[in-house]
Amino acid sequence: xxxxxxxxxxxxxxxxxxxxxxxxxxxxxxxxxxxxxxxxxxxxxxxxxxxxxxxxxxxxxxxxxxxxxxxxxxxxxxxxxxxxxxxxxxxxxxxxxxxxxxxxxxxxxxxxxxxxxxxxxxxxxxxxxxxxxxxxxxxxxxxxxxxxxxxxxxxxxxxxxxxxxxxxxxxxxxxxxxxxxxxxxxxxxxxxxxxxxxxxxxxxxxxxxxxxxxxxxxxxxxxxxxxxxxxxxxxxxxxxxxxxxxxxxxxxxxxxxxxxxxxxxx
Amino acid sequence: xxxxxxxxxxxxxxxxxxxxxxxxxxxxxxxxxxxxxxxxxxxxxxxxxxxxxxxxxxxxxxxxxxxxxxxxxxxxxxxxxxxxxxxxxxxxxxxxxxxxxxxxxxxxxxxxxxxxxxxxxxxxxxxxxxxxxxxxxxxxxxxxxxxxxxxxxxxxxxxxxxxxxxxxxxxxxxxxxxxxxxxxxxxxxxxxxxxxxxxxxxxxxxxxxxxxxxxxxxxxxxxxxxxxxxxxxxxxxxxxxxxxxxxxxxxxxxxxxxxxxxxxxx
Numbered sequence: 079x080x081x082x083x084x085x086x087x088x089x090x091x092x093x094x095x096x097x098x099x100x101x102x103x104x105x106x107x108x109x110x111x112x113x114x115x116x117x118x119x120x121x122x123x124x125x126x127x128x129x130x131x132x133x134x135x136x137x138x139x140x141x142x143x144x145x146x147x148x149x150x151x152x153x154x155x156x157x158x159x160x161x162x163x164x165x166x167x168x169x170x171x172x173x174x175x176x177x178x179x180x181x182x183x184x185x186x187x188x189x190x191x192x193x194x195x196x197x198x199x200x201x202x203x204x205x206x207x208x209x210x211x212x213x214x215x216x217x218x219x220x221x222x223x224x225x226x227x228x229x230x231x232x233x234x235x236x237x238x239x240x241x242x243x244x245x246x247x248x249x250x251x252x253x254x255x256x257x258x259x260x261x262x263x264x265x266x267x268x269x270x271x272x273x274x275x276x277x278x279x280x281x282x283x284x285x286x287x288x289x290x291x292x293x294x295x296x297x298x299x300x301x302x303x304x305x306x307x308x309x310x311x312x313x314x315x316x317x318x319x320x321x322x323x324x325x326x327x328x329x330x331x332x333x334x335x336x337x338x339x340x341x342x343x344x
Numbered sequence: 345x346x347x348x349x350x351x352x353x354x355x356x357x358x359x360x361x362x363x364x365x366x367x368x369x370x371x372x373x374x375x376x377x378x379x380x381x382x383x384x385x386x387x388x389x390x391x392x393x394x395x396x397x398x399x400x401x402x403x404x405x406x407x408x409x410x411x412x413x414x415x416x417x418x419x420x421x422x423x424x425x426x427x428x429x430x431x432x433x434x435x436x437x438x439x440x441x442x443x444x445x446x447x448x449x450x451x452x453x454x455x456x457x458x459x460x461x462x463x464x465x466x467x468x469x470x471x472x473x474x475x476x477x478x479x480x481x482x483x484x485x486x487x488x489x490x491x492x493x494x495x496x497x498x499x500x501x502x503x504x505x506x507x508x509x510x511x512x513x514x515x516x517x518x519x520x521x522x523x524x525x526x527x528x529x530x531x532x533x534x535x536x537x538x539x540x541x542x543x544x545x546x547x548x549x550x551x552x553x554x555x556x557x558x559x560x561x562x563x564x565x566x567x568x569x570x571x572x573x574x575x576x577x578x579x580x581x582x583x584x585x586x587x588x589x590x591x592x593x594x595x596x597x598x599x600x601x602x603x604x605x606x607x608x609x610x
């Protein structure tokens with residue numbers, strides 16, 4: 079029997095002694111002025127980022143929007159990037175898909191069978207039948223949006239119904255659906271107090287924590303709170319990709335710096 | 345100045361005297377046994393559906409999951425299908441994207457600039473900054489998930505916070521963001537009583553109504569309630585694509601039957 083995703087994730091993170099997740103949000107608009115943003119150059123840059131970090135980075139996250147922006151040519155680039163990573167690290171498809179059962183099944187097939195991602199982010203608004211088609215792949219992971227790091231998170235996630243906030247209701251549902259030990263939550267680093275309560279509520283669910291760095295979340299406390307009760311990945315995108323002059327040296331240096339802080343707080 | 349999306353949608357629907365939206369959820373698993381489900385054949389089928397309905401169908405909806413399932417090859421098929429439709433009808437990208445501002449901007453670019461869709465469905469869970477990048481294209485539409493037609497809709501949408509259900513809070517926010525008369529809501533046909541109240545609450549917002557047919561929603565009352573106060577599109581997918589023997593004749597016949605019922609209730 080194949081190992082469950084959460085078990086596999088824990089193993090990989092332990093073997094590399096890190097929970098760093100590098101977000102491959104390759105953005106032509108953020109490259110330095112002397113970079114010519116052709117698709118070919120962007121692809122080559124994305125592979126460079128992997129090459130100079132894969133020996134110590136346990137997880138990459140591919141933000142689908144940044145590839146789909148270029149149509150099928152961008153999706154082909156994403157396919158080649160996945161081949162390049164070659165399962166040397168875990169790769170999360172950050173597409174925040176979420177649809178009725180019949181369509182959610184197509185998305186799960188797309189991300190898990192066709193592209194061969196190891197995990198995906200999923201949006202919960204449509205309820206349990208939008209989550210279960212992903213949950214039915216025990217060896218693949220699904221991180222459900224719960225408490226996000228953006229300002230708009232207040233619009234719905236922080237509404238209270240009965241004695242629970244909406245994001246707590248999401249967390250409780252995901253815990254119920256975690257029959258195969260393969261589910262997790264997206265929990266923004268920008269809400270430390272809420273994170274503490276949520277961590278004790280969601281024992282064993284893996285966490286994906288965005289919002290450290292560019293969005294202002296605190297790295298040390300995120301590592302600390304998130305990993306108290308399960309694996310919590312710390313996603314960093316802009317803070318690594320566009321650090322210094324974006325050469326392999328400065329990317330590696332920045333990623334190693336994040337790794338060191340993570341290790342000090344694990 | 346280009347016309348706003350909701351104005352353009354109304355014009356197109358009036359000129360064809362219909363609010364039918366054919367959902368192009370081309371599903372290899374639902375084709376008849378003698379159909380060989382190669383990508384080439386599926387593409388040819390999708391174009392046949394358009395060819396035999398485009399003279400009277402005002403709107404098509406492309407469900408991205410059914411194309412992404414085939415990776416970049418499926419996305420290329422979708423690109424060619426869009427070229428084939430050639431702006432003869434309005435085309436909605438049903439991808440239910442929803443992400444923080446910076447990424448939502450990439451998805452809006454992808455769907456509106458690269459693929460040249462006329463509108464997109466958007467998921468509200470992450471709040472207003474996941475919606476505004478779409479809203480900032482006045483001539484393009486965004487239908488925000490509000491009250492969906494699936495069973496899981498009860499998990500979050502029907503929770504009450506203060507005096508409003510979550511789906512009502514979504515509707516009110518979208519109404520506030522509709523500065524360019526280009527926003528709409530996804531409202532499932534399976535909740536007639538809730539639809540009535542929601543329609544009076546969301547004057548001028550366009551509606552996209554799935555759930556008629558396969559999911560059991562009532563066609564006549566959906567047309568009637570939905571169009572009382574703005575344009576409401578009735579989406580039918582399986583009920584048309586897989587009707588009879590799925591030849592152009594039976595697809596056209598089925599689509600015309602839906603059109604007739606729509607016209608009787610407009």
